[in-house]
Amino acid sequence: MPPSPPPPDWLQAARDAWAWRGQQRPPFAVVPGPGQVSVWDFPRPPRLAPDTREVVLRWGTLEVARTRRALCVLETAHPPSFYLPWADVARHLLQPAGGGSYCEWKGPARYWNLVDGGRQLPGVAWSYPQPLAGAEALADRVAFYLGALSGTIDGQPLRPQPGGFYGGWITPELVGPFKGAPGSEGW
Known part of the structure; x- marks a missing residue:
């Protein structure tokens, strides 16, 4: 397979804007204790990692997804x-939402509404049907988004x-602080 062409200048500029890239923790980062993981040790560009722990998502009492095949x-x-793999999601509950966004690492995102009869959660999910090189597994x-x-x-x-824009999930072993909290705009 031939190598991917270099990213356009605007995309490279967005990637270069990040000061923290996982090589060292900033002085305000929480030092992880035994069994803990600092989000400041994660790389940029991001790494995709399988997670075989059981993930269960619910909307009230309705199960939306259950998997041991998550990709983080x-x-x-x-x-x-x-x-989460589409095969492990109650896909019949998802309908396309309008709008989209673009991640400098993953590419163009598509958004989804969760719909059950007369109930609806707009823009509660997203996917990358045509991800950039390096994110093809998505x-x-x-x-x-957990939110509701x-x-x-x-x-x-x-x-x-925190913050509502990013869709990360805080698991019991993680320490931060986490991007999205007030004052984190410059990270």
Whole structure:
């Protein structure tokens, strides 16, 4: 397979804007204790890592997803975003939402609404059907904002990444601080 062409200048500029890239922790980072992981040790560009712990997502009492085949995007300063295989998601509950966004590492995102009868959660999920080079494994997966959903990983509750823009999930072993919290705009 021939090598990918270099990214356009605007994309490279967005990638170069990040000061923290996982090689060292900033002085304000929490030092991890035994069994803990610092999000400041995650790389940029992000690394995709399989996670075989059981992930369960619910909307009230309705199960939205259950898998042991999550793929985590590990990116400096962020709790991981968990991308679940479409086969392990109640796909009939998802309908395309309008709009989109562009990640300098993953490419163009598509958004999804969660719909059950008359209930709807707009823009609660996103996917990368045509990811950039290096993120190809995300093509057949979907990620969810926790917000109105509840989730567990191996029975332990998940917490949403602060701020509402990013979709990371805070798992019990993670220490931050996490991007998205007030004052984190410059990270």
